[in-house]
Each structure stands twice: as structure tokens, then as C-alpha cells.
Amino acid sequence: MIDKQSPVPIYYQLEQYMKEKIEKGEWQPGEMIPSERELAETYHISRMTVRQAVNNLVNDGYLIRRRGKGTFVAAEKIEQPLKGLTSFSEDMRARGMEPDTIVLGFETVPASGKLAEWLAVKEGDALYEIRRLRLADGSPMALETLYIPVHLVLGLTRDVVSGSVYEFIEKEKGMIIGSAVQTLEASVARKLEAEHLQVKEGAPVLLLERRTYLDDGRPLEVVKSVYRGDRYKFIVEMERRK
Known part of the structure; x- marks a missing residue:
């Protein structure tokens, strides 16, 4: 050999x-x-x-x-194509894995600065701030923080956000999620992120930020997620312009 x-x-x-x-x-x-x-x-x-x-x-x-x-x-990395707008729960179920969520925080906060601008609300308007640890087959995969205007999705509760927020918005509220703009960059795990994701402090992670819109163009959410670099990889399909 x-x-x-x-x-x-x-x-x-x-x-x-x-x-x-x-x-x-x-x-x-x-x-x-x-x-x-x-x-x-x-x-x-x-x-x-x-x-x-x-x-x-x-x-x-x-x-x-x-x-x-x-x-x-190492455990096999989960592949996530960067096309099509799907939720974490949908992604995991499509791969035969069982999604789960640990809600780390659920409260309302006043909109300020960039969040108010991105969500098209006035400074001081109420936003849901939701912090969640997302798991697949019991293993921590991502740590996320999302912001949603309270007036847009009334009735959101801690129990609801322990599951799929997208499912609640579409099935219970009758809204249609239309599109999103997403950025992705490399980073390293800070102390709290490392503790939740069960990796070493300074371990490589993927930092994702997404702004999601309803089909009528209204901003729905801003999501900031930290994915384990050793368990997740994103795939981009590209075609050369002719």
C-alpha cells in the first residue's frame, strides 16, 4: 500500500x-x-x-x-444546496433526519438601527427575538437568532417556535413566504456558540444571515445562524453565462 x-x-x-x-x-x-x-x-x-x-x-x-x-x-456532513427557500425542519426531514429545537430565548424587543431598516418598521416597534438551538437526530447543528415584526405575525408563542416557524406562518396564518436574500461566510466559534454547538472555542463555523420576504414583498424576518463547520456544507450550482 x-x-x-x-x-x-x-x-x-x-x-x-x-x-x-x-x-x-x-x-x-x-x-x-x-x-x-x-x-x-x-x-x-x-x-x-x-x-x-x-x-x-x-x-x-x-x-x-x-x-x-x-x-x-467524523460524522458525515449534511449537504445544503443554496437554492430554494426551505426551513431547517424541512431540510432535515428531506434527509431522513429528525429535526428538533431547543428554545434558548423568546421575548419582544424594540426595533433599532439596521433591524428596523431591514424589517421596514419604525424604531421602537416590537420585534420577536427568538434564539434557538437546532438539532438533527439529537445532534446540535446550528445556533440561530431571528427577528420578526410582532404586528406581522400575531400569536407567535414559545411553543410555536419550538417547532417550525415557517409552517406556522403558512398553515396557521395563511401567509405565503416568497423569497430571501442570504449571505454566507466563514467564522470561528465564540465561547457561548462553542458551548451550545458542542465544539471547541475557535472551531470553524459557517455564519449565515438571511432576510426573508413574503410574496407581496413585505419583510418577514432577519435570521442570523451559526452552523457547525464539521457537520454542514453548502452547495452552489452555477452556470456560465453565455
Whole structure:
């Protein structure tokens, strides 16, 4: 498997071999891989070479280290196409996963600054501020904060926001959600985000901001979400202009 006469670096050969075992399912998500010592002895290479291969796979999201326990195959990332406007609950169910929500905060706050501008309300108007931890099959996936004008969606309660807000708006309030503008950027987990998402402080995360509109053009919500970088990836389909 390791060809020491090959011009291809040994660490890269081992890295590709391990990646292949993961992609073929020979090493399952959550399974602990052999230790650096065991891999070095098995393939008659140095532990430094093994460490370089393992580090690269950790950085690429294939493996995850757990202090005092070992190195494990990372859970498969959930793919989210960046087209079509769907809720978190709809996304998870479409992938055969069970969505769940922990409501961390539900209150009304006065609109100010950019929020008032984006939601087309006057400064001081009441907004729902909803902070939620979103889970899939019991695993934390995203931490989100959303703002919705109170006058637009009367009757929103803590019980309602523990499920799908979009479902309530469309089925119970009879509104049609039309479109959204969304931005996505890389970031790192701050202390509170890391605690809720069960990652290390400073771990890579995806920061998403979305402004959603009803079909008549009225602003519905502003959402700021922090997604685990090791569990989520977004896919963009593009066509070259002719």
C-alpha cells in the first residue's frame, strides 16, 4: 500500500489510503481509527509521517480528535444546496433526519438601527427575538437568532417556535413566504456558540444571515445562524453565462 520508491510523498499516500477507507465505509462515522503508533508500525513509517497525514484529514473534516480518547471518523456532513427557500425542519426531514429545537430565548424587543431598516418598521416597534438551538437526530447543528415584526405575525408563542416557524406562518396564518436574500461566510466559534454547538472555542463555523420576504414583498424576518463547520456544507450550482 505504501510505496517508498514512489515520488509521491509517503504522508500523502497514507492520507489517500485512509480517506478511501472512510469514503468506502470501511471506517464508519464515530469509529476510532488505529493510533499513530499502530499505523506507524503497520506501514513501517515514522510517527511524524503518520501525524502529518492524520492532521491533514482532521483539517479536511474527515477525522476528529477527542482529547484523552483518540482520533475518530467524523460524522458525515449534511449537504445544503443554496437554492430554494426551505426551513431547517424541512431540510432535515428531506434527509431522513429528525429535526428538533431547543428554545434558548423568546421575548419582544424594540426595533433599532439596521433591524428596523431591514424589517421596514419604525424604531421602537416590537420585534420577536427568538434564539434557538437546532438539532438533527439529537445532534446540535446550528445556533440561530431571528427577528420578526410582532404586528406581522400575531400569536407567535414559545411553543410555536419550538417547532417550525415557517409552517406556522403558512398553515396557521395563511401567509405565503416568497423569497430571501442570504449571505454566507466563514467564522470561528465564540465561547457561548462553542458551548451550545458542542465544539471547541475557535472551531470553524459557517455564519449565515438571511432576510426573508413574503410574496407581496413585505419583510418577514432577519435570521442570523451559526452552523457547525464539521457537520454542514453548502452547495452552489452555477452556470456560465453565455
